[in-house]
Amino acid sequence: MSQIFMTYGTMITPIGNSAEENFIAMMEEKSGVQFVENSGFNQENWPLGKILSLPVENRYNELLKRACANLIKAHGSNLFSDEKTLVIVSSTKADINALPKDTFASTRRILEEELHLKNKIVVISNACISGVIAINTAADYLNHTDYTKVVVIGIDALSDFIVYGFQSLFALSSEPSKPFDKNRKGICIGEASGVVILSKEKINDAFHVNYLGGSSSNDANHISGPSRTGEGLFRSVKLSMERASVSSEQIDFISAHGTGTSYNDEMESIAFDRLELVDTPLNSLKGYFGHTLGAAGLIEVIASMKMMENNTLLKSVGFEEKGTTHPINVLKENQEKEVTTILKTASGFGGGNASLVLKKCV
Amino acid sequence: MKLTGNCKISKNGVFLDGEFQKQLQPVDENWKKEIYSKLAIDYPKFHKMDALAKMAFLSVEILTTVSNIDKFKDSEIALIFANNSSSQNSDLKYIHSYNVKGSPSPSLFVYTLPNILTGELAIRHKWYGENCFFIEEKFDVEFFLEQVKFYFKKGAKTCLCGWVNSFEDIEECLVFNIENKGTNDTILKEQLLTLYNQ
Numbered sequence: 001m002s003q004i005f006m007t008y009g010t011m012i013t014p015i016g017n018s019a020e021e022n023f024i025a026m027m028e029e030k031s032g033v034q035f036v037e038n039s040g041f042n043q044e045n046w047p048l049g050k051i052l053s054l055p056v057e058n059r060y061n062e063l064l065k066r067a068c069a070n071l072i073k074a075h076g077s078n079l080f081s082d083e084k085t086l087v088i089v090s091s092t093k094a095d096i097n098a099l100p101k102d103t104f105a106s107t108r109r110i111l112e113e114e115l116h117l118k119n120k121i122v123v124i125s126n127a128c129i130s131g132v133i134a135i136n137t138a139a140d141y142l143n144h145t146d147y148t149k150v151v152v153i154g155i156d157a158l159s160d161f162i163v164y165g166f167q168s169l170f171a172l173s174s175e176p177s178k179p180f181d182k183n184r185k186g187i188c189i190g191e192a193s194g195v196v197i198l199s200k201e202k203i204n205d206a207f208h209v210n211y212l213g214g215s216s217s218n219d220a221n222h223i224s225g226p227s228r229t230g231e232g233l234f235r236s237v238k239l240s241m242e243r244a245s246v247s248s249e250q251i252d253f254i255s256a257h258g259t260g261t262s263y264n265d266e267m268e269s270i271a272f273d274r275l276e277l278v279d280t281p282l283n284s285l286k287g288y289f290g291h292t293l294g295a296a297g298l299i300e301v302i303a304s305m306k307m308m309e310n311n312t313l314l315k316s317v318g319f320e321e322k323g324t325t326h327p328i329n330v331l332k333e334n335q336e337k338e339v340t341t342i343l344k345t346a347s348g349f350g351g352g353n354a355s356l357v358l359k360k361c362v
Numbered sequence: 363m364k365l366t367g368n369c370k371i372s373k374n375g376v377f378l379d380g381e382f383q384k385q386l387q388p389v390d391e392n393w394k395k396e397i398y399s400k401l402a403i404d405y406p407k408f409h410k411m412d413a414l415a416k417m418a419f420l421s422v423e424i425l426t427t428v429s430n431i432d433k434f435k436d437s438e439i440a441l442i443f444a445n446n447s448s449s450q451n452s453d454l455k456y457i458h459s460y461n462v463k464g465s466p467s468p469s470l471f472v473y474t475l476p477n478i479l480t481g482e483l484a485i486r487h488k489w490y491g492e493n494c495f496f497i498e499e500k501f502d503v504e505f506f507l508e509q510v511k512f513y514f515k516k517g518a519k520t521c522l523c524g525w526v527n528s529f530e531d532i533e534e535c536l537v538f539n540i541e542n543k544g545t546n547d548t549i550l551k552e553q554l555l556t557l558y559n560q
Contacts, residue, residue, distance in 0.1 A: 041466055092475060099453055100530075102446075104497050120505075123497040125448055126477040133494055140512035161453070164460050165471035215516070216492045217437070218484035224472045235437065235490055243516070349472065350481030352493060 004142050004211040005202050005361065006135075009151060009195025010070035011302045012063065013289050014051050018070065022299075023306040026314050027334065032289050033176040033188050040172075041164045047176045049190020049290030050158055059191065060095045060157035061106050067153060067193040068114035079149065079203065080115035086147045087111060088122045090134035090154040091294035096161050111153075119147075128257070128348030129216065130154070131194070131297020132356055136214035138198045148200045154298030155193040162293070163189055169224070171261055177291075179258030179284035179316060180265045180330045182323035187259050190290025194298030196305075202361075207309040212341075213243030214356030224349050226264050230271025232353035233345060237275050244357035246341055248276045251357075253313055253337075255304040255344045258284020259291055260318070264347065269324035277343075283331045287317030297346050301358070308339045308360045363510060364545040365553050366520070367429030368538035369421040370560065371397065377560060378424055386424070394420060405486065412452040412473035413528040415482045417535035418443070422483055422522070429539055431520060436490045438519035441480045442509050444496040447529035449476045479526060491518060501525050503554045507540075507547060514542040525558070 008019040014032030016022035032049045039046045054062055071080065079085060095106045108121050124134045131154040138150035156162075166172050166187055173186035202208050217239065219232035227233075241247065254277060256268055265284075272278055285300050292299060307313055313335045320332070345355045369378050373393040376383040388396040394416045398408055401423055408419060426432065431439060452473040459467035472478065477495035484493065492513060498505060510521040524537040536558055540550075 041460060093453075094448075096453070099450065099457065103448055103450070103453075108499070122505075124494060125475070125497050126493065126495045127475045137494065137512075140516070144512055144515055145508070160460075161457065161474075164466040165456070165468075165474065168466040168468040168471055216494070217490050218441075218481060218493050220436070220484040220488050220490050222485070223478050223481045232490065239437075349475055350477040350479075350493075351484055352477060352481065 002200060004139050004198055005208045006196050006198045006211050007203060007206050007208045008302060008305065009197050010067055010074060011194045011299055012066055013192040013299060014049055019302050019306055022303065026288055026303065029317065031176060031287060031317055032190065039163055041167055046163060046172055047188050048158060049188060049292065051191055061110060063157050063191065063193050064107065064110050064155055065114060067155065067195055068110065071195060077116060080151065081118060082149065083118040084146060084148040086119050086122065086141055086150045087117055088124060088134045088138055088150060088152045090124050090130035090152065090298065091156055092125055092127060092130060093156060093159065093162065096159050127350050127352055128293055128296060129346040129352040129354040130294045132214065132344060132346040132354035133216055135196065135297065135301065135356055136354065139211050139214065142198060142200055149203065150198045151195060152198065152298065153193065153195045154295040156191060156293040156295050158189065158191040173260055176318060177260030177286050178318035179260040179286050180323055180328065181319045182321040184260045184262065184265060184323055186261050188290035190292040192289055192292040192295040192299050194295050194302050196298060196301060207305065208361045209305055209308060209358045210361055212246065212357040212359050213240050214354065215239040215243060216352060216354040219351035219353065221351055223351060226267035226347060230267045230274060232351060233268065233271035233347055234274045236353045236355045237271065237343065237345060240355040240357050246357055250341050251277060251280050251343045252339045253307065253342045254280050254282035255300045255342060256282045256284050257346045258286055260286055266324050269326040269328045272328050273326035278326055278328050281313055281329050281331050283314055283316035301344050304342050304344060308342065311336060311338050313337050313339065363507065363547060363550055364541050364543050365550055366539050366541045367425050368536065368557055369425040370536045370557060371417060371421045372534050376424060378428065380557065410469065411482060413533060414449065414476060414526050415479040417533065418479040418524055418526050418537065419482055419486065421535050421537045425537055425539065431522065431539060434519045436488055439489045439491045440513040440518035440521045441483060441489065441491065441493045442506065442513065442521055443480055443524040443526060444498045445476060445525060445527045446498055446500060447527050448497055449474050451528040501558050503551045507551065510540050
């Protein structure tokens with residue numbers, strides 16, 4: 001198999017409208033999470049990662065249109081209308097307000113209209129691991145078909161549907177989330193869109209990484225709670241490292257899932273301990289953006305690429321005191337460090353776990 | 363690639379490897395529960411599942427009575443599922459819980475993701491392999507086989523695929539198992555199309 005390259009598409013969050021803007025804001029420790037009035041089912045003011053400039057109605061479709069506009073501005077339109085370009089979308093709920101009509105119809109329509117695509121759009125909806133699986137699937141297409149470029153779009157917007165749902169599970173945090181911290185209280189929900197472009201050759205002069213390998217594995221344990229042994233995450237990371245031909249010692253940094261719930265973060269520490277990765281620096285970006293579901297894998301990969309480009313590890317916002325059984329190396333401060341090889345992980349409802357390994361291009 | 367087993371279920375009945383299963387013929391509206399009872403299995407979690415997961419669960423139960431998927435290691439079985447309605451039926455029921463019934467129901471909310479059904483299958487059969495759930499515009503044989511090919515290249519020994527829909531008054535489920543041996547792909551495509559249209 002030949003090399004696979006990956007570079008930035010775009011990244012839209014409450015703190016920035018591009019990968020670069022987001023990285024600068026993160027370096028300044030800005031968080032996109034703030035209290036949103038009457039966002040709860042009983043009019044609670046939950047802390048959420050809300051993009052304030054999006055309209056009240058039609059947030060998802062507007063966010064997707066913005067992502068398309070950014071893509072055209074940054075890369076021109078030929079890249080997308082090329083017959084050897086494929087688009088993969090990662091979203092959990094898409095345009096949920098379209099119900100009872102097809103919630104994914106607007107995604108296809110907007111992408112076709114804005115990007116003038118020649119090929120069928122592949123949509124992945126696999127809970128919170130959708131984004132990482134979508135990147136892995138993009139690599140499959142480049143490895144085994146004639147496509148030369150695959151655009152992976154991760155996107156989910158805030159909705160009452162999602163906020164009420166996590167509230168009903170008692171999973172929401174009453175304060176901005178504190179992944180891996182002793183006093184973590186749960187999840188903050190957020191909204192974002194993150195886009196990466198994978199290709200068989202570098203597409204421009206911008207920073208690229210090599211995609212080395214990825215995988216998924218099911219916990220085979222519970223539909224809405226993580227495995228107590230971290231089995232699926234353990235298996236997926238092990239397999240991804242095998243496929244990437246890298247060992248634990250070669251991983252410079254882990255972009256963890258870290259939702260901020262008691263069980264999830266504990267599970268991740270167990271899996272990383274089993275993988276001999278407890279000393280490897282890691283962060284969760286949920287403290288900056290909240291949990292953005294189908295976008296999470298994408299924006300976290302993009303932020304990790306920025307860290308590689310700048311040789312700077314970003315701290316895990318919200319983390320103060322060790323809060324897991326196994327003493328994992330959660331970043332308390334931004335740190336300058338040569339970052340060559342990184343591991344990205346994700347875990348989610350349905351017992352899914354996914355991971356991938358990236359390496360800086362030399 | 364070779365089709366090594368398939369099962370199609372709906373309110374009209376069960377087809378296992380293309381053969382109508384008379385002994386599993388449901389008669390009333392509550393057809394999924396009826397088939398579950400006829401199978402005489404004891405798995406109380408079934409009753410908590412949404413329609414998508416129930417249909418996938420039942421068809422895989424029936425399929426595994428004749429196919430020996432379990433001869434493979436727990437990490438060698440990839441689950442590749444798709445539909446064109448996501449979790450629409452469960453989404454609407456959950457919305458009803460907070461719009462009409464007074465409070466958002468956590469037990470309905472957890473089923474508002476289509477990949478919960480692959481999680482249910484993994485739990486039932488202790489399958490730890492790779493999973494992916496796609497939203498497609500329509501049943502697309504070429505797409506399924508493309509994905510299957512990817513997972514074989516990555517090391518899966520068998521791919522359990524499924525097309526499962528529950529929306530409006532449509533309830534349909536076809537699961538099929540493909541192994542990485544023999545048969546030409548043109549024949550396989552025709553077999554799958556015939557099964558889908560049966």
